[in-house]
Amino acid sequence: MKITISVIKADVGGYVGHSAMHPALIEKAKENLEAAKNKGQLIDFWVMNCGDDLDLIMTHKGGVGEKGIHRLAWDTFMECTQVAKKLKLYGAGQDMLSDAFSGTIKGLGPGVAEMEFEERKSEPVLIFMADKTSPGAWNLPLFKIFGDPFNTAGLVIDPHMHGGFKFRILDILEGKQVTLSCPEELYDILVFLGAPSRYVIEAIYRKSDGEIAAVPSTQKLSLIAGRYVGKDDPVLIVRAQSGFPAVGEVLEPFAFPHLVEGWMRGSHHGPLMPVPFKNATPSRFDGPPRVVAAGFQLNNGKLEGPRDMFDDPSFDRARERANDIADYLRRHGPFEPHRLPLEAMEYTTLPEVRKKLEGRFEEVK
Ligand code: 13P
Ligand code: 13P
Ligand code: MG
Ligand code: MG
Numbered sequence: 198m199k200i201t202i203s204v205i206k207a208d209v210g211g212y213v214g215h216s217a218m219h220p221a222l223i224e225k226a227k228e229n230l231e232a233a234k235n236k237g238q239l240i241d242f243w244v245m246n247c248g249d250d251l252d253l254i255m256t257h258k259g260g261v262g263e264k265g266i267h268r269l270a271w272d273t274f275m276e277c278t279q280v281a282k283k284l285k286l287y288g289a290g291q292d293m294l295s296d297a298f299s300g301t302i303k304g305l306g307p308g309v310a311e312m313e314f315e316e317r318k319s320e321p322v323l324i325f326m327a328d329k330t331s332p333g334a335w336n337l338p339l340f341k342i343f344g345d346p347f348n349t350a351g352l353v354i355d356p357h358m359h360g361g362f363k364f365r366i367l368d369i370l371e372g373k374q375v376t377l378s379c380p381e382e383l384y385d386i387l388v389f390l391g392a393p394s395r396y397v398i399e400a401i402y403r404k405s406d407g408e409i410a411a412v413p414s415t416q417k418l419s420l421i422a423g424r425y426v427g428k429d430d431p432v433l434i435v436r437a438q439s440g441f442p443a444v445g446e447v448l449e450p451f452a453f454p455h456l457v458e459g460w461m462r463g464s465h466h467g468p469l470m471p472v473p474f475k476n477a478t479p480s481r482f483d484g485p486p487r488v489v490a491a492g493f494q495l496n497n498g499k500l501e502g503p504r505d506m507f508d509d510p511s512f513d514r515a516r517e518r519a520n521d522i523a524d525y526l527r528r529h530g531p532f533e534p535h536r537l538p539l540e541a542m543e544y545t546t547l548p549e550v551r552k553k554l555e556g557r558f559e560e561v562k
Contacts, residue, residue: 200240200316200498201263203255204324204432205270206414207307210281210289211249215329215427217478218246219286222277226251229273238265240498247477247489248328249288250430251277254491256498261311267302274307291427292418304421308332308414310432312400317439320495323447323506325433327469329479329486330459332369332431333393334469335413338450340364340390342435342442343401343410344379349446357440360405366390367399369417374399394458394541403440411435419463419544428463444492448506451488454519460484464537464545467526470519473508485523 212219223244230242230253243254253273259266274293281289294306303309327334341348343362351358365376366389377386389396401411413433418426437444454468460482467485477489491503529535542548 198316198497199258199260199313200495201257201260201266201311201313202322202324202434203257203261203263203266203270203309203311204252204326204414204434205255205267205302205307205309206250206252206326206430206432207274207292208250208288208427208430209274209278209291209293210284210286211291212284212286214287215249215483216480218249218251219281219284221280221284222246222251222286225277225280226253226273229269229276230255233269238269241500243491243493243500243503245326245474245491245503247326248430248479248487250326250328252324252326252432254324254493254500256495256500258498261313262301262303264300267300267309268298270307271298271302271305288427294418294422294426303416306416306418306421306426308416308429308431310412310414310434312409312412312434312436314409314436316495316497319439321437321444322493322495323435323437323444324491324493324503325435325488326430326477326491327432327486327488328430328477329428329463329467329484330431330457330469331394331417331429331463332397332413332415333395334457334459334486334488335431335433336390336393336396336398337455339398339401339411339413339433340386341450342447344383344386348449349442351442351446355440357405358403358442360403362410363402363404364390365399365401367397367415368395369397369415369420370395378404408440409436410441423544425463425545428459430459444506448490451490451507452512452515454515454522456522457486458537458541459486462545464542464547465526465535466537468519468522471507471512471515474505481523482527485519 493502
């Protein structure tokens with residue numbers, strides 16, 4: 198049976214500030230998706246949050262980009278925005294950049310990751326959700342999962358994965374994409390993935406049969422809005438086991454809290470800290486950036502789960518290290534490279550401050 202997983206997310210209001218989610222928003226979203234399930238539009242769903250981002254995890258038979266599913270997500274976010282406004286939550290409707298739905302939720306603000314596949318005999322799926330960062334944050338872990346034999350033993354050992362994976366990479370500035378093959382084009386892949394503010398992974402396929410393996414959200418709010426409206430706070434779907442990387446191989450890269458852009462005012466580099474659901478509450482300097490992982494076993498489209506995959510002492514050291522890195526970076530205050538480079542700051546309110554001082558600059562005599 199062909200199943201579609203759609204993970205659609207938006208920040209429709211923070212509680213308190215940008216730190217977490219008010220339970221009333223989760224309740225409202227659940228109510229809407231339950232109604233859609235009762236009508237037969239959804240097979241199953243799970244609603245949760247990472248920080249101030251509301252995540253709708255939905256399974257159905259409509260395929261990728263199905264208008265009805267996108268409308269359901271859009272209407273749900275709109276109704277949750279009304280709840281957020283009533284409660285005077287912070288930044289109510291923050292990611293809702295349009296007031297009209299036009300057939301797809303893409304380009305309207307919310308983030309979208311979707312994939313359709315034939316459900317296997319057993320289908321473990323991991324859904325990652327991040328707060329206070331942008332889609333490029335997935336480049337390093339995804340490269341390690343699907344391209345690095347020092348991370349993923351299966352690339353060496355498992356004959357079904359030994360052929361490697363194809364990476365479809367998107368240039369978010371030019372709106373172009375390229376598909377490169379790993380391991381043959383490994384060094385070419387890294388030319389792009391190493392520049393995560395511009396190049397992001399759109400999808401990863403198993404080379405031997407073209408099966409879809411991973412799909413992240415790639416939406417960049419600042420490019421849609423032309424100004425800073427909050428960080429993108431991306432999501433990611435990864436299939437695991439039996440010819441894909443094992444669950445533990447998918448989680449392994451997150452034991453290294455790599456530096457990502459985001460954090461305070463979306464304008465700083467900080468470590469990505471893997472946390473259990475209950476700790477997805479970025480508070481110190483609005484961070485440091487967080488990632489949670491929800492594990493599901495699909496059961497004819499039904500979502501058995503979630504398991505809270507980072508709720509495990511084996512990630513304690515990553516969290517400690519992330520706190521050490523946070524201490525170190527914070528000591529730089531407003532200096533780069535803690536603060537993002539000037540090109541990235543163009544979308545923030547910094548240029549307004551600079552403009553005020555324009556008249557004070559003189560030609561060098
Ligand atoms: P405002 O307080 O002006 O909304 O901007 C700061 C912000 O939201 C970052 O936390
Ligand atoms: P969010 O993108 O999570 O709303 O964070 C915005 C921000 O400016 C935090 O300081
Ligand atoms: Mg917010
Ligand atoms: Mg957020």
